[in-house]
Amino acid sequence: MDFSLTPEQQDLRERARTFADALIPHEVAAEEAGGIVPTEVKAEIRRLARELRLIGGNHAPEHGGQGWKMMEHVIVHEELGRITNGLWWLMGGGYNVLALGTPEQIETYLKPTLAGERADAYAVTERDAGSDASGIKAIAERVDGGFRIRGEKWFVTSGDHADYLIVMANVIDGGSRLPTLFLIDLPCPGVEIIDDPLFTHVFPDGHPTYRLDCVVPETAVLGGPSQIGHGDAGQHAWFVEERIHIAARCVGAMQRLLDEAVGWATQREQFGQPIMEFQGVSFPLADSAADCVAARLLTYQCAQMFDDGAAPKLVHARASMAKLFASERAYVCADRAVQTWGGRAYMRRNAAERLLRELRVDRIWEGTSEIQRLIVANALVKRGVSATLAVDARELT
Ligand SMILES: Cc1cc2nc3c(=O)[nH]c(=O)nc-3n(C[C@H](O)[C@H](O)[C@H](O)COP(=O)(O)OP(=O)(O)OC[C@H]3O[C@@H](n4cnc5c(N)ncnc54)[C@H](O)[C@@H]3O)c2cc1C
Structure with missing residues (x-):
């Protein structure tokens, strides 16, 4: 390595x-x-x-x-x-699934989105389908010239600012339900925000709930008719990529937390000395340093596996390990930083306070920690312990 x-x-x-x-x-x-x-x-x-x-x-x-x-x-x-x-x-x-678009969709959605002229939001989760996305109830029924889409989508990040949605719905085909991604331009008759709750973090965009009962043309299927029933594959690619991104952001957050906490602990004096000289203060920060470096190495190694073309199932499991470890440890690091700062870290103007709230969602979105554990446990059984733990490139193909 x-x-x-x-x-x-x-x-x-x-x-x-x-x-x-x-x-x-x-x-x-x-x-x-x-x-x-x-x-x-x-x-x-x-x-x-x-x-x-x-x-x-x-x-x-x-x-x-x-x-x-x-x-x-x-x-x-x-x-x-x-x-x-x-x-x-x-x-x-733009979400990576947009790259699966037809040439026309690339021109109409992807290119203007990357140019900052359009904005997307991704709508998969529903009231009764979170971790188990196979349980989605949104349906797309064929009508003259297109599809009638009906459903309710929760936690649509940036749904309050987007000018189009990427929506997962099941195309009804006889007795089959075929998971499919649709592009829906906004505003669209029959597509409305029905709830826009406040969340733990203070974020520039909301995560509203959408209700949909709308008709879209045939051309709204992401990737064209051949992609009907293949919506899960596109989403799977996004999950792996975004889990690695989350792990990396958690590493960056741990670094910021250490910068903030060590800066404070070396300057703040109590009982006539910098509080960093009390092991009760410095030892948790040493643990945070170990957490940060361990998460960093795991995340880098996962990225290297991805780039080297290691077996996708092993990359999937390693991405889950990276997200699981980095997000769980970053939250602990935030808690330690808050303790280091004392009462000042109960103020919202303190970065440790904000990170303590903001890092919580990294253990929930793009698959909860429990779902990451399921993926890793599954790999241990199906791929074997050695392959799941391997860092040697020869064992990873
Ligand atoms: C701020 C925010 C933004 C989001 N943005 C988006 C977005 O843009 N688009 C989108 O589609 N979704 C989005 N989500 C939804 C997110 O992906 C889901 O919240 C997440 O997948 C978990 O689903 P759930 O909330 O329904 O929890 P549930 O699936 O109901 O899980 C509840 C609890 O049960 C546990 N659990 C469930 N199944 C198992 C199991 N098999 N074994 C062990 N434990 C289990 C979970 O780990 C969790 O602890 C967002 C969520 C949040 C909070």
């Missing part, structure tokens, strides 16, 4: 770091405004992300993306994880 970065990757890290450092000063204002970011700050974030070539890492350059390898995603997401209040999310970008 060699994790040394190429000069291009070092440059990418510098660019991502510049971006993160520029956003951090806006965090407290965003927190105090309930997540709302002034239009001019939003525009500046988008301009900077574009200038630093950080938008659309998951898409091909000919579509307006950056065509990054997974290691490059990890390098960037580590830096993004240092930022609170989801400010980085404002840079925009």
Whole structure:
């Protein structure tokens, strides 16, 4: 294993770091405004992300993306994880399933999304289908010239700002239900937000609930008619990728938490000495350092497996391990940082306080910790213990 970065990757890290450092000063204002970011700050974030070539890492350059390898995603997401209040999310970008689009969909959806002219939101989860996405009830029935889609979608991140939705629904085909992704332009008659609750984190976009009863043309099937029934495959690819991104952001968050906590503990004095000199304060931070490096190595190694073309099922399991470990440990690190800061970390202007709330969802979205454990346990049985634990490339094909 060699994790040394190429000069291009070092440059990418510098660019991502510049971006993160520029956003951090806006965090407290965003927190105090309930997540709302002034239009001019939003525009500046988008301009900077574009200038630093950080938008659309998951898409091909000919579509307006950056065509990054997974290691490059990890390098960037580590830096993004240092930022609170989801400010980085404002840079925009397109879900990776858009790359499965027909040439016309690439022109109509993907390219304008990466250019910042359109915005997507991904709607899979339902009231009765969360971890078990196979239980979705949204249906698409064939009607003259297209499909009638009916269903209810929960937690649609950015659904309050999107101008189109990517919706998973089952096409009814005789007795079969074929999971299929649809592109639905907004506004659309029969598609409405029925709830827009507040969440634990203070985020720039909401996660509203949508009710759908609408008719869409045949051309709304993502990837065209041949993709009817293949919606799960596209989603699966997104899950693996996003789980690695989450792990990397958690690593970045742990680094930020250590920067904040060590900075404070070496400067704050009680009983005539810096509190860092009390082992009750310094030892938990040493544990956080070990957690951070362990999560970083696991995430880098997973990215390397992905880039080296290791067996997809083993990459899937390793991505689950990375997300599970990094998200669980990052939450513990946030709690330790809060304790280090004492009462000041009960104030929302403190980054540790915000990270303690914000990191909680990383143990829930893109598959809960329990679902990651199921995937890993399944790999132990089906792929074998050695293959599931292997780090030697020869054992991973
Ligand atoms: C802020 C936020 C944003 C989100 N954004 C989106 C989005 O943009 N698009 C989208 O489609 N969805 C989104 N989601 C939904 C998210 O993916 C789901 O919340 C997640 O998959 C879990 O589903 P659930 O909430 O229904 O929990 P459930 O599936 O009901 O799980 C409840 C509990 O049961 C446990 N559990 C379930 N099954 C098992 C099992 N087999 N073994 C052991 N334990 C089990 C879970 O781990 C969990 O602890 C978002 C969620 C949040 C909170």
